[in-house]
Amino acid sequence: MDPRLSRFGRFLFPLALLLLHGSVLFQVRALDVEVRDEDNKTCLYAKMMVNISIKYETEANTYKTVAFMLPTALRYDGSTCGNESSGPILAVEFGEEHSWVISFAEKADAYQGMIYFTYNTNDTEVFPDAKRIGLITISTNYPQQPIKLNTVYSCRSMEAIQSDNVVQEIWDVTLQAFLDEGSQSNIETVCDQDIVVTTASPAPMSPRVYAATDTTKETPTTPEPPLPPLPTLVPVEQPATGSYSLHNNSGACLLATMGLQLNISQKVPLIINFNPNTTVASGSCGDQMSVLTLTDGRSRVDFVFTVKNTTIERFSLTEVNITVIESRNVTLNAANRSLEAWVASVGSSYMCRKEETLTVTPGYKMNIFDLKVQPFDVKDSQYATAEDCRPEVDNFFVPIMVGAALAGLIFLVLMAYVFGRQARQVGYEHF
Ligand SMILES: *[C@@H]1O[C@H](CO)[C@@H](O)[C@H](O)[C@H]1NC(C)=O
Ligand SMILES: *[C@@H]1O[C@H](CO)[C@@H](O)[C@H](O)[C@H]1NC(C)=O
Ligand SMILES: *[C@@H]1O[C@H](CO)[C@@H](O)[C@H](O)[C@H]1NC(C)=O
Ligand SMILES: *[C@@H]1O[C@H](CO)[C@@H](O)[C@H](O)[C@H]1NC(C)=O
Ligand SMILES: *[C@@H]1O[C@H](CO)[C@@H](O)[C@H](O)[C@H]1NC(C)=O
Ligand SMILES: *[C@@H]1O[C@H](CO)[C@@H](O)[C@H](O)[C@H]1NC(C)=O
Ligand SMILES: *[C@@H]1O[C@H](CO)[C@@H](O)[C@H](O)[C@H]1NC(C)=O
Ligand SMILES: *[C@@H]1O[C@H](CO)[C@@H](O)[C@H](O)[C@H]1NC(C)=O
Ligand SMILES: *[C@@H]1O[C@H](CO)[C@@H](O)[C@H](O)[C@H]1NC(C)=O
Numbered sequence: 288m289d290p291r292l293s294r295f296g297r298f299l300f301p302l303a304l305l306l307l308h309g310s311v312l313f314q315v316r317a318l319d320v321e322v323r324d325e326d327n328k329t330c331l332y333a334k335m336m337v338n339i340s341i342k343y344e345t346e347a348n349t350y351k352t353v354a355f356m357l358p359t360a361l362r363y364d365g366s367t368c369g370n371e372s373s374g375p376i377l378a379v380e381f382g383e384e385h386s387w388v389i390s391f392a393e394k395a396d397a398y399q400g401m402i403y404f405t406y407n408t409n410d411t412e413v414f415p416d417a418k419r420i421g422l423i424t425i426s427t428n429y430p431q432q433p434i435k436l437n438t439v440y441s442c443r444s445m446e447a448i449q450s451d452n453v454v455q456e457i458w459d460v461t462l463q464a465f466l467d468e469g470s471q472s473n474i475e476t477v478c479d480q481d482i483v484v485t486t487a488s489p490a491p492m493s494p495r496v497y498a499a500t501d502t503t504k505e506t507p508t509t510p511e512p513p514l515p516p517l518p519t520l521v522p523v524e525q526p527a528t529g530s531y532s533l534h535n536n537s538g539a540c541l542l543a544t545m546g547l548q549l550n551i552s553q554k555v556p557l558i559i560n561f562n563p564n565t566t567v568a569s570g571s572c573g574d575q576m577s578v579l580t581l582t583d584g585r586s587r588v589d590f591v592f593t594v595k596n597t598t599i600e601r602f603s604l605t606e607v608n609i610t611v612i613e614s615r616n617v618t619l620n621a622a623n624r625s626l627e628a629w630v631a632s633v634g635s636s637y638m639c640r641k642e643e644t645l646t647v648t649p650g651y652k653m654n655i656f657d658l659k660v661q662p663f664d665v666k667d668s669q670y671a672t673a674e675d676c677r678p679e680v681d682n683f684f685v686p687i688m689v690g691a692a693l694a695g696l697i698f699l700v701l702m703a704y705v706f707g708r709q710a711r712q713v714g715y716e717h718f
Pocket of ligand 3: 609610
């Protein structure tokens with residue numbers, strides 16, 4: 288029995304109960320932990336590989352870099368499911384007062400972690416020639432973007448996060464905080480890198496073990512979990528309409544509402560409905576160009592809006608890029624950079640209630656429902672007046688108004704006739 292498993296026995300008593308899952312290999316090479324509350328319900332699940340490199344100042348006033356993976360001997364004191372005012376925390380301590388802590392917070396319908404990494408330059412084993420400074424803490428958001436609540440964050444690609452003198456490389460991540468009733472969600476939020484980097488999975492690394500005494504050199508290759516095939520079932524139902532927005536420091540800067548369906552007929556026909564509940568919006572706002580990226584699991588669409596510099600400034604959708612990860616080594620992708628759709632003047636929004644099919648390339652089409660979009664000049668997080676895709680819709684009002692006016696006129700004539708006759712009858716009685 289791994290000695291650490293029995294060591295976890297003591298977590299049965301305090302509020303935080305930690306269990307290690309997976310093989311001994313995993314326990315050695317990667318973080319793979321659950322934090323449980325006193326009712327034995329999981330509040331945080333995290334499996335990830337972490338590599339840390341630290342640049343430090345030496346006694347000779349030069350800089351050196353030391354790199355290591357999270358070592359085998361970890362202590363988890365301080366891990367907790369949190370309370371009213373604070374979310375779950377996974378605290379990992381190792382060596383001489385080094386600690387790596389990730390603390391999660393919930394905001395709106397998303398959650399995000401903050402990593403606090405503290406290293407001790409007084410530890411001569413790691414920093415033999417460092418200027419003796421003591422504890423240094425750096426902090427960084429992880430992941431960079433908040434994760435939708437009740438979804439599992441998944442990122443196989445390596446992400447390098449730099450913060451002062453520390454670079455943390457994190458990969459092979461599966462994590463979820465704020466689990467609903469302690470059970471892991473089966474909906475994934477896949478990181479951008481996994482969607483962009485399509486073929487390459489991070490090369491298995493030979494872990495350099497932090498403790499100098501450990502010289503085991505066998506390289507475990509973490510097996511790639513197979514990617515389930517995309518459903519080839521054609522969804523018959525219309526996609527649900529989702530509302531998305533991008534923000535800058537002065538509030539919402541891009542608003543978009545739509546139901547989005549991909550129709551990829553390149554090989555096997557593939558219809559993909561974007562589910563607003565699991566779709567994440569990202570992108571950027573600019574004066575002349577704004578980009579909205581909608582990502583739902585393995586499907587991603589980039590919408591590029593640009594402003595045309597004519598007398599009346601008009602924006603339009605000029606570029607669309609569709610990417611669908613079909614399997615580990617097959618990615619469906621098509622882009623068109625010479626589109627001219629959804630045109631409206633800057634300062635207004637563009638609206639289209641009817642279903643619209645946008646052909647990106649002959650094999651890649653998008654069906655858009657209930658569209659409303661404003662990529663520029665958003666004020667007070669509200670849509671401005673909309674320019675409709677079908678001004679002829681307004682023309683229906685003309686016959687309706689003419690008809691209504693005619694009906695009113697006929698009614699008036701009739702009333703005049705009836706009252707006229709009554710008045711005449713009353714007159715006859717008097718004489
Ligand atoms: C908590 O749950 C785990 C697995 O679900 C189980 O092995 C363990 O015995 C449980 N502990 C308690 C105290 O119920
Ligand atoms: C909640 O937990 C945090 C972090 O563990 C702790 O600092 C704080 O004192 C706790 N607050 C309450 C009200 O228990
Ligand atoms: C489309 O998006 C993919 C994934 O982000 C990217 O690799 C590719 O370069 C993009 N293509 C175009 C034409 O922008
Ligand atoms: C990450 O760790 C692996 C194994 O120790 C090592 O090969 C790699 O160079 C490290 N990367 C950095 C930036 O330190
Ligand atoms: C998808 O595209 C194909 C080929 O263009 C077309 O025949 C089919 O009707 C489309 N399906 C939907 C649901 O738009
Ligand atoms: C989105 O979530 C809501 C509430 O949880 C649910 O009613 C709705 O059916 C979900 N929509 C889809 C498309 O799954
Ligand atoms: C747009 O046109 C105006 C007048 O023609 C010019 O002053 C301005 O620099 C142009 N802006 C861009 C971004 O080209
Ligand atoms: C995709 O990858 C699998 C294993 O990773 C391999 O067996 C298969 O031949 C690859 N397919 C293509 C088309 O490269
Ligand atoms: C891009 O869209 C334009 C306008 O719909 C079309 O004329 C052009 O053929 C498309 N390009 C490709 C590569 O399909």
